[in-house]
Amino acid sequence: MNVIELVKVNKIYDMGAEVQVQALKDISIGIEKGEYVAIMGPSGSGKTTLMNVIGCLDTPSSGLYLFDGVNVSEMDDNELAKIRNRGIGFVFQTFNLIPRSDALHNVELPLIYSGVPVSERRDRAKKVLEMVGLGDRIHHKPNELSGGQRQRVAIARALINDPAIILADEPTGNLDSKTGDEIMIFLEELHKKGNTIILVTHEEYIAEHARRIIRIRDGMIESDLSIEKNGKVKAPYAAEKVSEGSGGQK
Amino acid sequence: MTFGAEFKEGFKLSLAALMANKARAVLTMLGIIIGIISVTMMGAAIEGLTRAFNNSISAIGADVLYIQKWPWMSGDEWWKYRNRRNIKPEYADIVKKEARLAAAVAPTVARIGTVKYQNKVASSVFVEGTTADYAYVTNMSFDEGRFFTAVESRGDRPLVVLGGDVANQLFPNQNPDGKIIQINGLSFRVIGVRSKQGSFLGMFSLDNQVMIPLGQFERIYGTHFQATINVRVVNQKEMDNAKEELRGIMRKIRGLSPYQEDDFSINQQDMLTNAFNKIAGIIGAVGIFVTALSLFVGGIGIMNIMFVSVTERTKEIGIRKALGARRQTILVQFLIESTLICLAGGLVGLGISYPLSMLVDKFLPTSMPISLAILGIMISLAVGVISGIIPALRASKLDPVEALRYE
């Protein structure tokens, strides 16, 4: 079963005075558990909007969105919060750590919101921070960490609740290429461990880490290709998958 | 996430947020601090005055009517009563004979005089002339000896009963009983010392007086003095009836025709209590006004600072929401923050007003009961919640995408 299933999803922004921006047009995508997908496209094409919809931060104007088989389009705020908390791990371009809190507390946050008791969440947060190689930095505040370290804290935070998918919107966008590569190697490892990853990027060489590349333009899917391990592009990917998926929902 | 955990987390966060902006938090607290000081100080003043008043007022029996030339609390109409004829001590005998509702009747006349014992002098003493019946008008208690008897009083014997202060002054370390003292040059034998009653509203001492038989008083000072006819009513329920009865008797004594107004006043404790309640009410109203105003201004200040705090932390709210914080979680977090500011303000206010009330107590009776402190805390909590609710709601309703995009 697809962990993510978008069927004819539209996102329209009302700008007032009868001006509308259609950020997403009839987007249909199915993503399976364990996939590693890159979303590419020019600036303003709707990548972030798509990520926000997938991440349940935003709701589509129309269309159907099934997360792990559950219809998200009809959920209320609290239910969406719960999905964001347990089902999704976000990694942002600008890290989005809480400046006043140290690395440990930042990583703990999702567990606080899921009601995990203090001692357990401390232990788990420490373990994940060790996993991303920051075991000796747990009491550093974000401004006491390098960009790469901050992004690793953010990845630790995304992982802590063992989410079904990890969403990374240009995770290397604010990093130099060497640090960016480290982060990509890290995501690669997570993928190998079986995590589902969706990544937005502008860079072809970053996108090549993924096993599937979805290109969008003007809010529409331009192409959806899967890549063989050797880097060669396989036949068009989504066409048959999506039509197959969109049939039997609900 | 349970409410308890939410509360704990919110508390920690708010504390951290306040610590990060100490100066701002303190400035914001000012309104609340002032509000709490004013509410507790006003409360303490009213409480203290009431207590002092109740202590003092018991010296004026609740079941006693006082026939006098002047009404108590006459306000600025005093000139209307100036030309009234004097109240004479002899009226007491007539009242005693005719008033069915009177349990005891005694006249009193008073004057300020000087009292001496050997080389000790007590000046500015209230010298009061009365009859033995006075003992039945008020509940007198004695440290030493007794009051004069009916026989002694009728015989106008040179006997004196001392007030506590006068006794202390003249007889610092000996028993006054049986000693001979001088009042304006005439000799009197001490037969009793009254127990101390304290001061009236902290203004003048009720113990700075001596009591002598009426005839002796007239011998010293003459007969042209204002008397008060003290009438104890058989039953407090009969006060109004007794008053009417006395009025009739007095009008007859004074020979007033039906269309003439009363040319005497019948006073009672009620009048003082009413007047006092009015004063306490005014102090209370002013206090409530000042308090409400400063709490209102303080609350607005806090609301304002909370809006600033929410705006400043828009991005943070977005992050928290992306990580799964519910509306309620964010709401609680900001509510706790505003409440903490107010609570801290309230505690600081109490910390200032408590010693202040002790200081004021040296000049004016004040007393701050624990209930007032609790009230202060409750008020500051309420202001915190009320002024924080709108900013907190706004924070909780922020759209996560918008909030995350905020720079």
Ligand SMILES: Nc1ncnc2c1ncn2[C@@H]1O[C@H](COP(=O)(O)OP(=O)(O)OP(=O)(O)O)[C@@H](O)[C@H]1O
């Ligand atoms: N809140 C909004 N209100 C109005 N229009 C919006 C809003 N958010 C996004 N848009 C519009 O939707 C379109 C897609 O924006 P989006 O942020 O998804 O682009 P993007 O592909 O992520 O671009 P970039 O690569 O620059 O990050 C843009 O035209 C943008 O102007």
Ligand SMILES: [Mg+2]
């Ligand atoms: Mg974007």
